Amino acid sequence: MNKNFFEVTNASFKVGGINKVNNVSFSIEKEGDIICLLGPSGIGKTTILRSIAGLEKIETGSIKLKGKTLSSNKISIEPEDRNISLSFQENSLFPHFTVEENINLGKIRKNPGKKKKISINKIIKLLNIGKILDHYPHQISAGEAQRVSLARSLASQPDLLLLDEPLSNVDQSFKEEIQVQLKKLLKDLKITTIIVTHDSYEAFYLGTKCGIILNKQLKQFDDPYNVYHFPNSIEVVNFLNRGILIPAKVTGEDSLENKDLGTIKGNFIKHYKKGTDVKLLLQPEDLEHDDQSNLKLEVVDRKFRGTNFIYTLKTNSNLLIPVFVHSHHIHQHEVDEKFGIKRPINIDHIVCF
Amino acid sequence: MIKKFNIWYLSSFLISFIVVIPIITVFTSFFEDTSNYFEILKKTFFLEYVFNSLTLLIGVLFLTFILGVGSAYIVSFYHFPGANFFKWALILSFAVPPYIYAYSLFAFFENYGTAFTILKNVFGDGNYNKHIPKFDGMFGLILSISFSLFAYVYILARSSFLYQSQSLIELGKNLGFSKFKSFYSIILPSARPAIVAGLSLVAMETLAEFGAVDFFSVNTLTTGIYNAWIAFDDLAFANRISFFLLIFIFILFLTENLSRRKAKYHLEAKGGFKKKEKIKLYGSKSFFAFMFCFILFFLSFLFPLSQMLYWTIKFPENLNGLQITDLLLNTLYLVSLSSLVLITFALISNYGNRVSNKKILNFLSTLSISGYAIPGVILAIAFITFIAWFDESIIKTLGFLSIKKIFIGSILGLVVVYFVRFYSLAFNGIKSGYEKINISVDESAYLLGYSKSKTFLNIHIPYLRNSILFVIILISLEIIRELPITLILRPFNFETFATTAYISASEDLLEAAAVPSLCLIVIASFFILFTSKYILRDNNE
Numbered sequence: 074m075n076k077n078f079f080e081v082t083n084a085s086f087k088v089g090g091i092n093k094v095n096n097v098s099f100s101i102e103k104e105g106d107i108i109c110l111l112g113p114s115g116i117g118k119t120t121i122l123r124s125i126a127g128l129e130k131i132e133t134g135s136i137k138l139k140g141k142t143l144s145s146n147k148i149s150i151e152p153e154d155r156n157i158s159l160s161f162q163e164n165s166l167f168p169h170f171t172v173e174e175n176i177n178l179g180k181i182r183k184n185p186g187k188k189k190k191i192s193i194n195k196i197i198k199l200l201n202i203g204k205i206l207d208h209y210p211h212q213i214s215a216g217e218a219q220r221v222s223l224a225r226s227l228a229s230q231p232d233l234l235l236l237d238e239p240l241s242n243v244d245q246s247f248k249e250e251i252q253v254q255l256k257k258l259l260k261d262l263k264i265t266t267i268i269v270t271h272d273s274y275e276a277f278y279l280g281t282k283c284g285i286i287l288n289k290q291l292k293q294f295d296d297p298y299n300v301y302h303f304p305n306s307i308e309v310v311n312f313l314n315r316g317i318l319i320p321a322k323v324t325g326e327d328s329l330e331n332k333d334l335g336t337i338k339g340n341f342i343k344h345y346k347k348g349t350d351v352k353l354l355l356q357p358e359d360l361e362h363d364d365q366s367n368l369k370l371e372v373v374d375r376k377f378r379g380t381n382f383i384y385t386l387k388t389n390s391n392l393l394i395p396v397f398v399h400s401h402h403i404h405q406h407e408v409d410e411k412f413g414i415k416r417p418i419n420i421d422h423i424v425c426f
Numbered sequence: 427m428i429k430k431f432n433i434w435y436l437s438s439f440l441i442s443f444i445v446v447i448p449i450i451t452v453f454t455s456f457f458e459d460t461s462n463y464f465e466i467l468k469k470t471f472f473l474e475y476v477f478n479s480l481t482l483l484i485g486v487l488f489l490t491f492i493l494g495v496g497s498a499y500i501v502s503f504y505h506f507p508g509a510n511f512f513k514w515a516l517i518l519s520f521a522v523p524p525y526i527y528a529y530s531l532f533a534f535f536e537n538y539g540t541a542f543t544i545l546k547n548v549f550g551d552g553n554y555n556k557h558i559p560k561f562d563g564m565f566g567l568i569l570s571i572s573f574s575l576f577a578y579v580y581i582l583a584r585s586s587f588l589y590q591s592q593s594l595i596e597l598g599k600n601l602g603f604s605k606f607k608s609f610y611s612i613i614l615p616s617a618r619p620a621i622v623a624g625l626s627l628v629a630m631e632t633l634a635e636f637g638a639v640d641f642f643s644v645n646t647l648t649t650g651i652y653n654a655w656i657a658f659d660d661l662a663f664a665n666r667i668s669f670f671l672l673i674f675i676f677i678l679f680l681t682e683n684l685s686r687r688k689a690k691y692h693l694e695a696k697g698g699f700k701k702k703e704k705i706k707l708y709g710s711k712s713f714f715a716f717m718f719c720f721i722l723f724f725l726s727f728l729f730p731l732s733q734m735l736y737w738t739i740k741f742p743e744n745l746n747g748l749q750i751t752d753l754l755l756n757t758l759y760l761v762s763l764s765s766l767v768l769i770t771f772a773l774i775s776n777y778g779n780r781v782s783n784k785k786i787l788n789f790l791s792t793l794s795i796s797g798y799a800i801p802g803v804i805l806a807i808a809f810i811t812f813i814a815w816f817d818e819s820i821i822k823t824l825g826f827l828s829i830k831k832i833f834i835g836s837i838l839g840l841v842v843v844y845f846v847r848f849y850s851l852a853f854n855g856i857k858s859g860y861e862k863i864n865i866s867v868d869e870s871a872y873l874l875g876y877s878k879s880k881t882f883l884n885i886h887i888p889y890l891r892n893s894i895l896f897v898i899i900l901i902s903l904e905i906i907r908e909l910p911i912t913l914i915l916r917p918f919n920f921e922t923f924a925t926t927a928y929i930s931a932s933e934d935l936l937e938a939a940a941v942p943s944l945c946l947i948v949i950a951s952f953f954i955l956f957t958s959k960y961i962l963r964d965n966n967e
Contacts, residue, residue, distance in 0.1 A: 152872040159873050165866035169889040421476050
């Protein structure tokens, strides 16, 4: 029988009597895997983490770690007995202890089963907090506090590490570097981790799997690649801000027809009967610029994004379509000018709803 | 998870309940025998009590407002020689309880008193007595209480002024307001909640004041209660007057609570906080500012201190037979025992409230901290009433030996009533420390494997160290000055500085009251100096 390391089954999460997320099921197969939960703020991601940590109860479903039930409608193991560490989004350092004392407090937990000892010095070095060890929490910045809190959680070498927006207060310039180091460290130490974030790029980079939480539900739980390329619902498309949905009619095994853009070819990821009316996901990188093309659309907006431009084009039926153009492209088109689109349009994976 | 019935919940429930008992006692005894209370009102001096209490209240509120707000305004907004000294020196007035101020006031202006001696020494013999004003009765009482209590208004108004956004004052300048207009239209209204809170404290203390009122023989509700009990041995009547006084005080308490809520709201708006540059005063303005503060400091602290010192030196024979060491040890014994009990229970109760988060517990704690608003006289008498009832109707019925002796006229009884009276000080002091600990700190501790008890002992107690110290000193200061509870409930032959001073004064041996009064002022000043940095927090801590 396939036994998961960590498992949430049909759990509904509540806080203060208000339903936040219903009927959630997901699992972590192997010890050491990292999963990310992604969703807009206030959706209940933190509630899920708090319930897993034992700070909130669940009334339906179950939460299991290493085969042992931690929470269900009958059982609720005290947070201190779970060996799960949660690093809060807001500063939760002990204000009357120095940074070093705070980190060392994390060490008290006895962990007989662990093979590899975590080196506190390594954590300190990685998170770049060596210089502030003798400072008190009120003397350090929000970003530093977040890193210290992370260090404290890592030092306690938990069976399961929960990180609530771990890098939200970290400077942008430092963020990517920390993401790389964090991933490496978690992998090296084989610490199973659930990360909550609203930053999809962070989730795609760090997570072995990603869960998308929208409208009180776990909408999709899959590999980052699949979540990105094969979003399973319109809500996920909208949340990830992946492109626009245009009306189209299925015309064959590998083709669709749109009134304004004509024939679009590619591989359907789901089969549709010929003649079905669908909504096609059109992403900025799906269309190519071609001055020679006879399909010309009017430019209504142009955004400069450093490495590229995003043109917004208007079709005859007033659809607004985004198109990617490399910023080294020889010539530019001004607003109100006509812009040619290469035909026939080819899309690798056709995602329809 | 955390919301489960546990030992913490149970203990905080019990603690709060004990504190609420005396309040319930007063209310129930009022309804015990309602047939003749109109008679009592008519026959006695009840109306005089009410009239005097109101006159006293209005007089004291007026004077403390002028003194407290005036001095707070000057030291917060202006820089002049001695400003930094007066900032904390003005709170030394707390070391002089109203009754000791009353003794000093009387001693200085009485016939052939200190003023007479000074005039005689300066101008030679003469009939000065008829030219020396007499400060006794209601007027002397108002002065005594005001000089002793104005610091409540001073401290709260000053902290509010300090937090006032500089931009608010600059706005006044922009609008072309004069200094006077700025003060009236901007500074004063925005400090209003703090000032009202300070005045409410003064009002509660004034209504509860016993020593000075008794000394000047002004009949107020509080002395009426005491007299009903001591002179007529009529507990029921004492309880009845208590009931009226309690209603009076509950109205004040509500006002204070409501305005305090606003004050908190007010302080949270920290966005525009800028460290204020004080305005430097020159010439005559600087001189007036200095003189205002100096005279206030002189009258509120130096004057009673020197009067008591003068008498101690002038009548050294009073030192004989006075067991100063015993008095000191007794005072310190009460202080340390009560502090220990209060701090322990306040900590447990606060933590219980924090981890169980039950509505009933919140309600009970709110009610239990109202003990501070109830005059010591009422508490002591309610306590005696309750013990007597409990002894008669429960203990004796069950066939046990009387417990009266264990609680009345014993250290235990004294500590229990101090506990009820000062529980709100301890509870609120610890609570304000706790409010600064984010709940995620507790949760982090659990997640690091700390149990609830371990979190309390290893994480919270070290954090609350400063709050605990501050509360201990506040309690000590109150107990050193406390008079009516100690007077009514102390064991036979057990005296403190306060009771010795009171007894000497009530036997018309005012000179003999000087030594214990002086000791009391000195010890209290020592405690105040120790806490001044907490009371006068200048930065955004």
